[in-house]
Amino acid sequence: MSKDKFENDLDKFVNSLFGNNNNKKKTSEPNDTEPAKEAKVVDMNKKPVNGKKIGAIVGSLVAVFAIILIIISNLYVVKENEYKVIRQFGEVIGYKNEPGLNFKIPFIQTVTTLPKNVMIYDMATEEEIMTADKKRIIVDNYAVWKVTDPKLLISNARTIANAEARMEEFIYSTLRTELGTLTYESIINEDKSSRGDLNKTVTERVNLLLTNDKYGIEVVDVRIRRTDLPAENEQSVFTRMISERESMAQKYLSEGDAQKRSIEANTDRTVTEMVSTAEKEAALIRAQGEAEAAKIYNQAFSKDPEFYELFRTLETYKQTIGEDTMIIIPSNSPYARILSGYLE
Structure with missing residues (x-):
C-alpha cells in the first residue's frame, strides 16, 4: 500500500468518527485564505465505553428514586384537631388520634381525615310541628356535635355529610315528639317556657338514638333558635295578641284606679283622725292654760x-x-x- 493511499484511508476514518454533528457539507476545495486545520488522531489503544454498565447504574438510580418517592407518598401527619382513619382494601382497620408522623402500607392502605374538634351544624330546613293545642309552628334550630369514634362513623355513616343527615332526622323526630306535648303559649312565653329542660331532653334522646345505631358521633347540645308561625296564621295571631294585651292593660288600669282610691281614702281618714286628736289635745292644753291664768289673776287682783x-x-x-x-x-x-x- 502506498503512502498516499494510507493517508487518504486515515482521513476517511477520522472523518467517519469525528465528522460535523450538524451534517454540514464540507467544501470540496480548501480555501487558500484559511489556515490549514490539523488532522485529529484517534488513540487506537483506548477501550470503548461499556453500555451495559451505564444502563445498570441508571436503572439502580431510578429504582432508588422510585423507592424514596413511594416512601414519601405513603407518609402522613396526624394533627391535633383531626383523626386519621386507616382502611385496608376498603375495610376500616383502625384510626390514629395522637399527633405525629405515621406510615401506611403502599397500594394496600388508604387514609381518610375526620375532624376532631366540636362542630356546629345549622339545620338546612325549617320543620313544621303541631303543638298540643293543635297550632302549627315552624322551628329553626342548630346542633353542636363531635366525632367520638371515627371507625364507627366510616363503617356505618361513610361520610360526615351522611352522619349529619342522620343526626338531623333524629333531632327533628325528637323535637316533633316533645313539642307535640306542649301548648303554643308554653313554648313562646318566656315566663312559662320550659325550653331549658326541652333542649336537655332532646339532646339526651338524640344521643341515645345515635348510640343505638352506632354512628360514632355525639350531640353536645341542641338549641332552638326561633319559633315562627306559618305565614297564613301570623295576622290572626297578632290580632288576638293585641286584643289580649289591650284587655290586660285595661285590667291593670282598673286595678290601679281602685288601689289609688283606696290609698286616698285611707290617707284622708288618717289625716282626719290626726287633726281631731290634735284639736282635742290643743283644747285641753288651752283650758289648762286659761285655768292657770285665771288662778294667777285671782291671786293678783285679790291683793x-x-x-x-x-x-x-x-x-x-x-x-x-x-x-x-x-x-x-x-x-x-x-x-x-x-x-x-x-x-x-
Missing part, C-alpha cells in the same frame, strides 16, 4: 280689789271705745267720773 275694778273698767273701754265711738251717759255716773279723771 288690791280697787285696782282690779279699775283694770276691768279699762278693759271694757278697749272693747267699747273706738275712733268714731259716741257715748251718751249721765254726768254723775261712775263711768263718766272715771273718764273725767275723778277716781274718788
